[in-house]
Amino acid sequence: MPTNVEDFQAMLAAWADQIVTWAQSPVFLAQLAAVIAAVILAPLLAGFIKKRVPLFRATPAEDAKYLKLRQIIFKVGGFLRAILLVVLLAIFASILKSVPSLGQDWLVKLAQSLAVVFLVYRAIKVFITDPLYSKLAIWTLIPLALIFVLGYFNLLTDFLDRTVLLPMGDSPITAMTVAKLGIFGSLFFWLGNLSNSKGQSAIRSQESLDVGVREIVAKLFQIVLFGVIFFLVMGAAGIPLSGLVVVFSALGLGIGFGLQPIAANFISGLIILFDRSVKVGDFVVLPDGQQGFVEAINMRSTTVETADGKDIMVPNTKFTEEAYENWTHKDPSQRYEVEFTVSYDTDLDSLEGILIPEIMKYPKLLTEPELPDLEFRSFGDSGINMAIEFWCDGVDDGANKFTSDIGFIIWRTLKANKIEIPFPQRVV
Structure with a gap:
């Protein structure tokens, strides 16, 4: 135990000596001053910029031009201080390295690394709302940002380039290829979804085109867009088109075994x-x-x-x-019918003259291809079964809306003329 205490005391003494050395070193003091200056200047500059730039101050109105861009700029204003802190630390690190009497920036780089972690974390939380994608971004983007700031990015890319996953002649699939595929794939397909949404909305808003033509053009636009994006991603990832033969072969095999319903x-x-x-x-x-x-x-x-x-x-x-x-393939006009029953005491010869004029007042009724007519259907147990057939333009709630309206008209007209709608009855 004494040995451990003595070792601990020796370690504390070494740290104290190092702190004293740093406190007496102009190089260390210059770096510390740079970090403090960046921490003080970042919020001051952020406040100054927000006062001068209205886009950072107020939430954009829903009817504003370039709404998406304005919303992004407004969200960026929420972590403008973190952005300026990273920028200021990078500037001060370059200045310190350029001064021969100083020439060191390790403390500033350390502070910059922490600032980058905070900046990336805030950006992820603001722009990525899905919990799964947010966690995935935190565990990938923050380490990459640290590697870049600390200067080890080239070492990482060299290691990924040397790691071959699938030999393909002169252009093998490496870990770097997969990384590029993931990065550029996510970026291009995000932009593709955004472009697809805007493009299809623009196509479907063209009133001069028939609805069916608009739909065809919109789908063709979608297919062509994502086809172009696919080849852009392949090119950005460094995968040669000749190598796609392997991919399409595997895809064809997959369709043959398990993707037939999707392809169909x-x-x-x-x-x-x-x-x-x-x-x-x-x-x-x-x-x-x-x-x-x-x-x-x-x-x-x-x-x-x-x-x-x-x-x-x-x-x-x-x-x-x-x-x-x-129902509306060739013509939106539809024929509907309403069945009803009247008593055996009813004068059927006068019934049509009573009902049809009232039904003709219905504003949604069509006189083409046929006028509404009254039809005899059958002799029922309780009365005579009749029906009114009529035409209306389009479909409202299936057949329910139009038949309901005409049914009300029939009911009111029969009641007004004291024509009985019989209850079920039998003569024994």
Whole structure:
């Protein structure tokens, strides 16, 4: 035990001597002054810039031009102090290295490393809201930032370049290739999703084009965009196009064994878009009886929104392999009917003259291709079964909305003319 105490005391004494040495060293004192100056100047400069730049002060309005860019600038203002601290420390480190009598910047570099960790952490928390992606970014970007600041980035890249994962002639797949693939893939596909969203919105807003044509152009734009992005990522990662033969061979094998449904749905989606058997806005009745409006035709599935607001994700193959009803394929006009029963005492010859004029007042009624008419259906147990057939433009809530309105008109008209709607009865 005494030996351990003596060793500890000796270590403390060594540290004390080192601190005294640093305190007497102009080189150390200059670095310490640089760090203190950066810590003091960063908040002062940040406050000065925020006062002079309105974009950092107020949250951008929803109708502002370049809203996304303004929102990013406003969020950057939240950690502007950390950005300036890193920049100031980098400037002071360069100044110290350029002065022959000083020539050291290790303390400033250490402070800069801590500032970079804080800056990257704040940026991740502000811009990446998903918990999984946030953790992934923290455990990858912060170490990379530290390696870069400390000057070991070239050593890391050399090590990754020498680590061969898959020999491919003159252009093997290395750890650096995989790293570039991950970095550039994430960046390009993020930009691709943003461009795809903006591009498809712009295409679908072209009122001069038919809805079906807009949908086809939007999907072609999506395919071409991501195809270009794919080749850009391959080029940025350093993977030669000849090496893609291996990738496509593996992909073809995967499709043959396990991805047939996905490939079939993808091809079916293209068929639907080009033959236009189903279009966005059509009202369809599916084989299982579910019905609704087509909201979107995607690469794998078609979204059908029901009358109660629920979305049904229907595989595209359902529309190419099975029978279904499309109420608005050629013409949005639909024929509906409302059945009702009147008593056997009713004068049927006058019934049409009573009902049809009232139904003709319905504002959504069509007179083409046929006028509304009254039809005799059958002799029922309790009365005579009749029906009104009529045409309306489009589909509201399936058949429910129009038939409900006409049903009310029939009810009021029969009651006003004292025509009995019989209850079930039997003569024994």
